[in-house]
Amino acid sequence: MAQSNELTLAEVAQRLDARAVAAADRLYVAVAGGLVSDLLSYVMANGRPGQVWITIQTHPNIVAVATLARLAGVLIASGFQPNQTTIARADEEGIPILVSPDPAFVLAGKLWEMGVR
Amino acid sequence: MAVCVAADLHVHSALSPCAGDDMRPPAVLLTAERRGVGIIGVVDHNSAGNAGAFLEAARAFAVRVFVGLEVESAEGVHILALFDNAEAAADMDAAVAAHLPGWRNQPDVLGNQILVDAFGNEIGCDDRLLLTATSLTVEQVAAMTRERGGMPIPAHIDRELAGLLPVLGFVPPGVSVEVLEVSRHMSVREARARWPELEELPLIVSSDAHCLDDIGTAVTWVSAPLAAAEIPALEWGRCLAANLLGAGG
Numbered sequence: 001m002a003q004s005n006e007l008t009l010a011e012v013a014q015r016l017d018a019r020a021v022a023a024a025d026r027l028y029v030a031v032a033g034g035l036v037s038d039l040l041s042y043v044m045a046n047g048r049p050g051q052v053w054i055t056i057q058t059h060p061n062i063v064a065v066a067t068l069a070r071l072a073g074v075l076i077a078s079g080f081q082p083n084q085t086t087i088a089r090a091d092e093e094g095i096p097i098l099v100s101p102d103p104a105f106v107l108a109g110k111l112w113e114m115g116v117r
Numbered sequence: 118m119a120v121c122v123a124a125d126l127h128v129h130s131a132l133s134p135c136a137g138d139d140m141r142p143p144a145v146l147l148t149a150e151r152r153g154v155g156i157i158g159v160v161d162h163n164s165a166g167n168a169g170a171f172l173e174a175a176r177a178f179a180v181r182v183f184v185g186l187e188v189e190s191a192e193g194v195h196i197l198a199l200f201d202n203a204e205a206a207a208d209m210d211a212a213v214a215a216h217l218p219g220w221r222n223q224p225d226v227l228g229n230q231i232l233v234d235a236f237g238n239e240i241g242c243d244d245r246l247l248l249t250a251t252s253l254t255v256e257q258v259a260a261m262t263r264e265r266g267g268m269p270i271p272a273h274i275d276r277e278l279a280g281l282l283p284v285l286g287f288v289p290p291g292v293s294v295e296v297l298e299v300s301r302h303m304s305v306r307e308a309r310a311r312w313p314e315l316e317e318l319p320l321i322v323s324s325d326a327h328c329l330d331d332i333g334t335a336v337t338w339v340s341a342p343l344a345a346a347e348i349p350a351l352e353w354g355r356c357l358a359a360n361l362l363g364a365g366g
Contacts, residue, residue: 038193039277040286059192059254061285083254085291 006030007114009073009096012052016110018075018098021082022090029072029096034111036104040065047071052111054104058082063089073097077104122344123336125149126158126183127197127272127298127323130167133187134228134248137328141237142167142174144329149180152333155344156180158199158323160187162247163213165206166232172203173235183350185262187272188213189248190255195272195279197298198262201350205265212261216251255281256291263293268354273300273325275308282312295358296321301335319361337361 010027013020020027032050037043038057047053047069054075055062063086066074073096076082082090082097090097100107128145129136149157157180159171168184175182183199184206190196200206221244222230230243253261255271262269271288274281274297281288281297288297296319299308305320321337343356 039283041277041283044286057192057285059285059289060291061287061289065286 007116009052009098012075012111012114012116013098015114016075016098016100016102016107018100020096020098022087022097023073023094024096026073026094026096031072031116034108034116036108043071044068052116054107054111056080056104058086060086060089062086063093063095066095067093071095075100075107077102077107119155119341121338122155122341123153123333124156124158124321124339124344125154125324125326125333125336126156126199126270126321127187128157128159128326128332129187130159130161130171131229131231131233132161132164132167132243132247133327134162134222134224134230135327136161136228138229138231139329140327141233142171142235143237145171145332146174146178146180146182148329148332150178154180154333154336156183156339157332158183158185158197160185160197160199162187163189163217163249163251164230164243164247165200165210166243168200168206168210169203170233170235181344183268185267186210186213188253188258189250189279190258191250191252192255192284193250193279194255194281194284196255196258196262197270197272198258198267199270199350199354200265200267201353205267205350209262209265209267213251213253214245216253217245217247218249218252220246220249222246222248255285255289256293259293263351266349266351268296268350268357269294270321270354271297272323273298275303275311276300287314288318295319295354296361298323300325319358321357321361
């Protein structure tokens, strides 16, 4: 659970106008930085606990990778939509998935402006 | 009588924009034959447009030919879809075509997409943008290949550009394949050392030839009976997997 001065994923979702499509009950976690990549192996090697991961990948493997790296959640950019398998797995694992029509570049910029580092 | 036959299951033809314009049936087959490669797989990016020409030409050479496509999935992963006959390859080609974005190729930037006959004569050009992702998932590509009796093989799984492991992190449990391909830049042993999850999986190596000189630069050794077995590609893939595991990889 986040401290009062920390930015939560719920707040991020609200300010980005992003929609939570999985594990919406797990949005009250602190966001500690972020990373942008569509190579899942890169995220496995470089993801850090609490980060929000911006990607256009929607394959079910993103859930396993986010779980392994203990990320706060996945933010899917450019309007890509995860399928039912991905959503079901994310619900099971408790990995929030947010979707936004904005491209990754814009999302990263907005997160930076919110103070996410 | 050879005990083993060299197979290079990933060779592009002149239809791939990134491949040489001289990758036509007689030249490719002659090169394979001269180099002692007894089996080749001819694929092009998201198309099997030259499949029939290669199968027809193969009758004049001591080379067995599988034909098909190298499909790019929605995730950006390349998967070979190999068939033993032109009809199945054409059927897969049509199914994949429906999932292309519908843009045009830019030959000056990406290269020519040449359709040829069995003699290597140019019979046309494919104007579609083939060097791009389809809207099919890796699971769908594998399933569609199997439905048509083909063998799906994730291509160059070690490569950061369009390789299954870098792109998707690990082999997704829902992808149904018999064997996986390691690029010529890595040996099977090196791949297994780097990705321990590959330990139990049958791996092949291929050249991913884009020019004549690449053909046979990486091969997988197949037992002579399997090399000659007249069975559907999907079944051949199953036997190849057993063959590879039986030989210790």
